[in-house]
Amino acid sequence: xxxxxxxxxxxxxxxxxxxxxxxxxxxxxxxxxxxxxxxxxxxxxxxxxxxxxxxxxxxxxxxxxxxxxxxxxxxxxxxxxxxxxxxxxxxxxxxxxxxxxxxxxxxxxxxxxxxxxxxxxxxxxxxxxxxxxxxxxxxxxxxxxxxxxxxxxxxxxxxxxxxxxxxxxxxxxxxxxxxxxxx
Amino acid sequence: xxxxxxxxxxxxxxxxxxxxxxxxxxxxxxxxxxxxxxxxxxxxxxxxxxxxxxxxxxxxxxxxxxxxxxxxxxxxxxxxxxxxxxxxxxxxxxxxxxxxxxxxxxxxxxxxxxxxxxxxxxxxxxxxxxxxxxxxxxxxxxxxxxxxxxxxxxxxxxxxxxxxxxxxxxxxxxxxxxxxxxx
DNA sequence: ATATACCTACCAATTAGTAGGTAAGCAAAC
DNA sequence: GTTTGCTTACCTACTAATTGGTAGGTATAT
Numbered sequence: 001x002x003x004x005x006x007x008x009x010x011x012x013x014x015x016x017x018x019x020x021x022x023x024x025x026x027x028x029x030x031x032x033x034x035x036x037x038x039x040x041x042x043x044x045x046x047x048x049x050x051x052x053x054x055x056x057x058x059x060x061x062x063x064x065x066x067x068x069x070x071x072x073x074x075x076x077x078x079x080x081x082x083x084x085x086x087x088x089x090x091x092x093x094x095x096x097x098x099x100x101x102x103x104x105x106x107x108x109x110x111x112x113x114x115x116x117x118x119x120x121x122x123x124x125x126x127x128x129x130x131x132x133x134x135x136x137x138x139x140x141x142x143x144x145x146x147x148x149x150x151x152x153x154x155x156x157x158x159x160x161x162x163x164x165x166x167x168x169x170x171x172x173x174x175x176x177x178x179x180x181x182x183x
Numbered sequence: 184x185x186x187x188x189x190x191x192x193x194x195x196x197x198x199x200x201x202x203x204x205x206x207x208x209x210x211x212x213x214x215x216x217x218x219x220x221x222x223x224x225x226x227x228x229x230x231x232x233x234x235x236x237x238x239x240x241x242x243x244x245x246x247x248x249x250x251x252x253x254x255x256x257x258x259x260x261x262x263x264x265x266x267x268x269x270x271x272x273x274x275x276x277x278x279x280x281x282x283x284x285x286x287x288x289x290x291x292x293x294x295x296x297x298x299x300x301x302x303x304x305x306x307x308x309x310x311x312x313x314x315x316x317x318x319x320x321x322x323x324x325x326x327x328x329x330x331x332x333x334x335x336x337x338x339x340x341x342x343x344x345x346x347x348x349x350x351x352x353x354x355x356x357x358x359x360x361x362x363x364x365x366x
Numbered sequence: 367a368t369a370t371a372c373c374t375a376c377c378a379a380t381t382a383g384t385a386g387g388t389a390a391g392c393a394a395a396c
Numbered sequence: 397g398t399t400t401g402c403t404t405a406c407c408t409a410c411t412a413a414t415t416g417g418t419a420g421g422t423a424t425a426t
Binding site (some may be wrong): 368 | 397398399400401402403404405406407408409410411412413414415416417418419420421422423424425426
């Protein structure tokens with residue numbers, strides 16, 4: 001992994017660990033054993049880094065969407081839910097949840113990229129649910145978009161809430177989401 | 184309102200607006216037209232302020248629980264949901280959601296108080312659902328605690344997610360929660 | 367010869383927090 | 397009834413650390 005990629009990777013972890021306003025370029029430089037100025041060489045401003053992290057997530061989302069395009073709705077849904085399982089196993093929260101609370105403190109370009117990212121997730125999950133209902137794998141009353149909103153908000157908050165109530169509550173919520181869709 | 188109360192009120196708004204790590208004692212002193220040192224007179228450290236804000240929320244939660252104790256489950260549920268409606272009207276997120284993402288950056292006493300607060304909400308909503316099911320006002324398959332987790336996570340994330348997708352999505356999620364419980 | 371990827375050495379602003387002073391109010395002791 | 401002591405709620409003035417960011421230099425590879 002190049003230094004640039006390592007900075008993105010580390011920045012991403014820090015954002016989802018502590019929030020955008022609780023990490024500094026020094027945190028990154030310390031960990032990578034390079035100087036603060038070297039981090040600025042790769043990313044002139046903190047916003048540039050934030051944008052690159054968002055770009056990276058967007059790219060990986062596209063890869064996942066394309067990689068599962070021919071699979072069944074259930075496999076696609078599991079691919080979506082696995083994103084959160086992995087985040088939970090690292091003790092972190094998701095990028096959307098972390099940055100949504102920081103929204104009023106980030107620059108407009110970052111806010112825009114975040115909104116695009118969140119909407120792409122919503123569209124993807126909506127299409128999975130739509131397809132699943134057509135194929136009679138999933139059952140739900142609401143519009144596919146509304147159901148997608150419910151599921152995404154359950155998973156997003158499951159990461160945050162289970163930090164406070166019980167770590168197991170993440171899996172309780174996740175399993176309930178799956179069970180509910182199948183009935 | 185005393186200065187002390189004004190500081191708590193303002194600190195609370197700032198946390199739910201921008202996050203715990205994105206506001207300073209100077210922000211508060213500026214707004215209240217007193218000096219930074221005067222804020223420190225009331226709250227020696229930022230953690231002291233954070234704790235007082237959590238105490239304030241806990242106290243208000245207790246008042247709401249007691250104030251609705253003799254009411255019907257539907258009235259209680261509406262009281263719970265109204266908390267979020269009010270927060271949404273202010274364009275903010277909830278305290279639990281905001282601080283959950285900052286959890287790894289706050290001191291242990293604050294983290295403890297936050298966990299206590301989150302669990303008290305969970306217990307309250309659980310008891311509302313339990314009572315509602317017994318009285319056949321609500322219908323759901325899961326355990327009352329699990330259903331409470333689902334509803335709380337929907338509402339918590341509705342505030343965050345609707346900042347990114349569409350402001351109206353908050354109400355879409357909220358209405359879906361209500362409709363789902365009644366069916 | 368130029369771009370890459372680092373470095374040293376800064377800087378200005380912001381941050382949380384402290385030291386020590388003041389002015390007003392209030393209550394008991396002389 | 398006024399002096400004394402204590403508390404409250406501010407103030408001025410400061411500090412040490414951290415922060416995001418810059419200027420300009422160096423070594424290496426192409």
